[in-house]
Amino acid sequence: MKLPVSRRDFLQTTALGAAAVSVLPKPLFAAEAGGRLKVGFIGTGNQGMGLIKRVLRFDLADIVAVCDVNEGSHGYRDPGHFYGREPAKKMVEDHGKRHKGKAAHECKAYADFRDLLADPQIDAVFAIVPDHWHAPVSILAAKAGKHVYCEKPLTLTVAEGREIMAAVDEAGVVFQVGSQERSNPVSQFVCNSVKNGAIGDVTRIETVVGYNNKVGPGPGWSADPVPKEFDYKMWLGPAPQVPYHHDRCLYRFRFNYDYSGGQITNFGAHSNDMAHWGMGMDTSGPTEIQCNHAEFLPEGSLFNTATVTSYRCKYPNGVELVCKSSEEKVQTRFEGSNGWMQTGYAGTTASSPELLKGLPDKNGPDGIDPHSAHMKNFVESVQGDATVNAPLEVGHASAVLCHIANAAIRRYPEHGDEVLKWDAEAERFTNSDGANDMLARPRRAPWDDLA
Ligand SMILES: NC(=O)c1ccc[n+]([C@@H]2O[C@H](COP(=O)([O-])OP(=O)(O)OC[C@H]3O[C@@H](n4cnc5c(N)ncnc54)[C@H](O)[C@@H]3O)[C@@H](O)[C@H]2O)c1
Known part of the structure; x- marks a missing residue:
């Protein structure tokens, strides 16, 4: 379903x-x-x-x-x-x-x-x-x-x-x-072209996430005083109570699992979203996911999300999606039975100039x-x-893909490149209780009860 x-x-x-x-x-x-x-x-x-x-x-x-x-x-x-x-x-x-x-x-x-x-x-x-x-x-x-x-x-x-x-x-x-990207005429052109069969049947998709672009403190870091203009208690909110450090909060929150999922969710929310869009599977998900490589900072570092990753997943239509950390300015690359198209921060290219006929400007006709x-x-x-x-349902499906990727990535140091089976309808792994434990987490009071 x-x-x-x-x-x-x-x-x-x-x-x-x-x-x-x-x-x-x-x-x-x-x-x-x-x-x-x-x-x-x-x-x-x-x-x-x-x-x-x-x-x-x-x-x-x-x-x-x-x-x-x-x-x-x-x-x-x-x-x-x-x-x-x-x-x-x-x-x-x-x-x-x-x-x-x-x-x-x-x-x-x-x-x-x-x-x-x-x-x-x-x-x-x-x-x-x-x-x-x-x-x-x-x-x-x-x-x-x-x-x-x-x-x-x-x-x-x-x-x-x-x-x-x-x-x-x-x-x-x-x-x-x-x-x-859903309102970007270029992404609309590429994803809709792929969805409408411009490159034939999609066989493989590559998506890219960036490396961490900030460096946090290593093991043994010590707490900073909370600035007077900053309500740290309210910044933490539902997340665990931990000492303040200036590298924890503004912008850098994305590199700590308590607040985000690293570049896997930060970039992946865009690049994987486009993958689903081009496949015409906006609200679906993969059947299996496997982490092939993951690197982390030393235990005890403030930043604890993966710094380098590579994972692959399979969709019910047989398409393989591979996501990797890279400096490449490509966000999403579609490969099909009749060619390929890719788009990202460095522009849009394709296996043939015909595929790019009519490619619009990202700022649209009104310059927006x-x-x-x-x-x-x-x-x-x-x-x-x-x-x-x-x-909402589309953004949810894209976020889910990034979150289950993170489950595989976080398990990688102990479980290696195990293949996790995913039931997209039930939103559960079918072969790992440990991975299922990562699908939800408690919010600290009073944010545990939003009724
Ligand atoms: N669509 C995009 O391309 C894109 C680009 C950058 C960031 N983002 C997203 O935007 C969000 C914010 O990222 P950012 O880079 O602006 O981070 P940021 O830390 O620079 O800004 C977040 C702000 O929220 C404030 N804040 C935290 N808790 C709050 C609360 N309870 N009430 C009111 N304010 C609170 C912080 O003090 C901070 O000023 C993230 O989810 C990020 O993924 C999206």
Whole structure:
């Protein structure tokens, strides 16, 4: 069984759904009353600030609130960046003054996202927080009746995807996963060409993930004092209580399993998502997965996700997917019975120039970059004028692939290149209890109970 393609399609094609559709709130906000979408940003770090700038530049919505546990500091991807809720508020309000005059709207700055969610003027939220917060923030946002744009990878664990789906279904809100490749005309061209048979039957896919781009402290590291402008307790939230270190949090969270899945989920959420798309198996998964190589930093290092990996998996249609760490700028390469196509940060190439006829520009005819186009698609979906390009069920399936890859990778030092059998419908391994134990993990109170 495949997962439903989109929540609305799903609801419309099931008996349960037929009843549920009638109780879905009118999609969306009061566009007919001339209203503009009012949005809040939760997480104003490396990615959040970049997305806020794009919302302002393309005038996609009114940002009426921002939230971050960091009041404002350096320490993000580029140490020169000064980010957090106060710099974000200032950026939004300064933009308003420059472009809309003195009457420009006020942007509130919250330290606790639950206060932002309680703000009745907000129609939709952008959850641009570390991965360990994606599920709690998305679930509570949906329960508060807010439409949600949540960054990729959708979740920290396989189990969390189902939790988000249940909350979103119940609330009837629009949900977009932040997989902007789904709104990138180049990725659309390549994946749809492959899906439509341009290279014949797909036989093999290669996907790429990057190496760690930051170096954390090794074994024996000692704790730093928590900066006064930073609510570390709230940053940790559902994750285990551990001492603060400046390399643990801003941007670098992606290299620690407590908060993320390393580059396997960070890059894999894009490259594997495109693999599923090109295969036409958006909401499916492999039948087996095997780690062939994995390297880790010495035990006791702050960064504990794999630094170098290679794994392979098999799909029910016989396609083999191989994912490896590489400096190559390719994201996804499709090989088929009649040729190949590949796309990524270094451009798009194919076995024949014919395959690239009509290849569009990634910024589309309106000059809108993929991130902005993806947010625009979300806003239009909330207004009822479009459907989301990256539905929840699709982002879930892509995240699941990365999470089960990590299960195989984390078991590699002890279990070598064992073949793990995967039941995509049940979302369970059928030959390893140990691997199944990695599919969920407890959240620390009060985040264990989001009812
Ligand atoms: N789509 C893409 O291509 C893309 C690119 C980069 C990052 N991302 C995703 O964006 C997310 C954030 O990554 P980043 O690089 O911006 O990290 P970051 O650490 O720079 O920013 C995250 C921000 O969230 C804040 N935060 C943490 N817990 C919070 C909470 N409970 N409430 C409010 N704010 C909280 C942090 O203080 C920080 O400012 C990740 O899931 C990442 O995978 C996606």
